[in-house]
Amino acid sequence: MATKLSKIINHWVPENSKVIDFGCGDGSLLKELIETKNILGYGIEINNLKIEKCIEKGVPVIKQDIDEGMNEFKSSNFDLSIMARSIQCLKNPNLALNRMLELSRRCVVTLPNLGYWRCRINLASGKMPVTPELPSSWYETENIHLCTIKDFEDLCKKENIEIKDKVFLNKDGSRGGLASIKPNLLAVEGVYLLEK
Amino acid sequence: MKIKTEQIHFSEGLSLESGEKLDSFDLIIESYGELNESKSNAILLCHAFSGNHHAAGEDEELGIGWWDQIVGPNKAIDTEKYYVVCCNNLGGCAGSSGPTTINAATNKVFGKDFPLVTVDDWVNSQKMLMDKLDIPYWHLVAGGSLGGMQALQWSIAYPDNIKKAGIFAAAAKSSTQNIAMNEVARESIRKDKNFHNGDYYDHNVTPKNGIKTARMLGHITYLSEELMDSRFGRKFQDEASKVDQDVDFEVENYLQYKGEKFSEFFDANSYILMTKAMDGYDAGKDRNLEEAMENIKAELLIVGFYSDWLYPAERGKEIQIAGMNNNIKSSFVVFDGEHGHDSFLFHSTEYSNVIKKFIES
Incomplete structure (x- = not known):
């Protein structure tokens, strides 16, 4: 997954830049960027x-x-902050978004799309979505602030955050053709480059 | 594991931070493992305030090394792969020059006249040791507490001679509370009637009671409240194993026993000297920490423990942030640690793994 994501966001990451990755997991994304972008x-x-x-x-x-x-982390002068698949786990996602944009002029955020058709089918059948992308039951999940692509873009507008670029992903993590046409329904994940 | 002990003489002496000079000095060292052909596998361990050169393995006289849970064959600091060196710091009382050794100028023990040494002086003497051992650089300098301060100072003072620094349960400077605790300990030594203003050697006595009280206080600060509760609770000491009839609770007995044992071998002037060195260290000196750290080239691993209230984890984080602000590759990890400040001494799978992976990454 990290390889694909790093390819997708690669051209948003300046060479030799200083990057902070919130919720970095096992460090694979950073490792890829260290190797490809120094x-x-x-x-x-x-x-x-x-x-x-x-x-x-x-x-x-x-x-x-x-x-x-x-x-x-404010005093550290980062060029870019990243939050991949973590924002939905935070208590205050909107606050975190703004904080990231104080740390660095630009930030990359990726989030699972609750509006994805499989989730909708789950909900239509009267149950909280459990999909390969969101595998945990409602009582175990760390994802306490799930939203749809539409919800997220509305939040950006409300917070005066500019979406400089965006990519929508298929369920295999690749750049989606169909997903880009109707992302709120067909994208599994949204990847954003934000600026304020 | 083979332990190699050496007494190394430095006839060239050392100019100290205080302005005084040691005309010559000795360091006693232990080493484990073998230096490889490319001389790229040397590790220096720095001991904490009451530690010594005996870091690992079992010694007839000195018992089990202070970092034996971490250092040894196939342990976190693997003596099968690395050449590991540990020295007793200047001013100590385990074989290196200090208050209990003979002053060549007077032919008497130094006693209270042993000059004030600092963390910087220790690091400078360890650099001389490195040169004498013909080691070009340390792959890692590591230590806990006061030993962590030395590891930090190494990375500041000799950026070209250290690849990695392991700074555990430490801070860039002692806190006001740290200094206050140490002063109570020193006061108990100074007020012992056998202290004789530091000249107790002439009277053939030692201020044992003072050292004992100082150590009892020290022990309280090294442990966590939780550990003390779970280990001793409010249990009474059984009559048969009381060290003293005045003792009621197990915790009293424990502190009495530990204090007594320590007072039998640790020198009072060394105690005062070592705690003064600890209190006096400030990595930032007259500048701030961030500026002081700007030339560091080593990668830093800073480890803190939630149960440590003497050097709380947050103090380690300050070092990491200052490092990151200087674009230094630095990590900050916190473990629960059952043992309070002493946690850096003890193996846990996650702590040992992180050390091992840091060394090998």
């Missing part, structure tokens, strides 16, 4: 096992609960 990357992660994987890859990582604050 970035200086730092990951923020809460899970110790994933932190261990980052260190194994030589990716600098900081243990931090994103909900507990992002301000302390």
Whole structure:
């Protein structure tokens, strides 16, 4: 997954730039960008096992609960902040979006689309969606703030966040042809380049 | 595991941060493992305030090394792969030059006249050791608490001679509370009637009670409240194993026992010297931390423990942030740690794995 995502956002990432990745997981995305764009990357992660994987890859990582604050990274002059598949897990996604855009002029956000047709079928049958992309039951999921593509773009408008570029993904993580025509229904995931 | 112990003499002496000079000095060191042909596998371990050169393995006199859970064959710091060196710091009392060694100028023990040494002085003496061992650079310098301060100082003072620094349960400077605790400990030593203003050697006595009280206080600060509760609770000490009739609770007995044992071997002037070095360290010096760290080339691994209230994890994070602001590759990891400040001494799978992977990445 990280390889595909890194290819998709690659041309948004300046060479030799300083990048912070919130919810960096095992560090694969940063590792890809280090190798392809020679970035200086730092990951923020809460899970110790994933932190261990980052260190194994030589990716600098900081243990931090994103909900507990992002301000302390302000002085670090990042060129780009990334939040891939994590924003829906936060207590205050709108606050986090704004904070990221204070850390760096631009940010990349990716999120699962609850408006995807499979989710809608689930809901139509009267149940919370459980799909390959959103596999956990409602009582176990970390995704406490799921939204649709439309919801997210509305939020950006409300917060005066400019969408500089966007890509919609198929269920295999590839750039979607059909998904781009009717993303709110057909995209599994939205990938955004934002600026404020 | 084979332990190699050496006493190394430095006839060239050392100019100290205080302006004084040691005309010559000795360092006692232990080493484990073998230096490889390319001399790329050397690791320096820095001990905390009461530690010594005996970091790993079992020694007849010194017992089990202070970092034996982390250092050894196939452990986090693997002596099968790395050449690992640890020295007793200047001013200590385990074999390196310090208050208990003979001053060549007077032919008497230094005693209280041993000059004030600092973390910077230690690191400078360790650099001389590195040169004498003909090692071009350390692959890693690591330590906990005061040892972590030395690892940080290494990366600041000798950026070209250190690839990685492991800074565990440490801070860029001691807090006001740290200094206050140390002062209570020092006061208990100074007020012992056997202290004789530091000249107790002449009277053939040692201020044992003072050292003991100091150590008892120290022990409280090294442990977490939770650990003390779970280990001792409010249980009473059984009559048969009481160290003293005045003891009621198990925790009292424990502190009495630990304090007593420590007072039998640790030198009072060393205690004062080592705690002064700890209190005095400030990586930022007259500049701020961020500026002080701007020339670092080493990668940093900073580890904190939630149960550590003496050097709380947040203090380690300050180092990481200052490093990141300087574009230094630096990581900050926090573990629960059951043992309070002492947690850096103990193996846990996640802690050992992170150290191991950091070394090998």
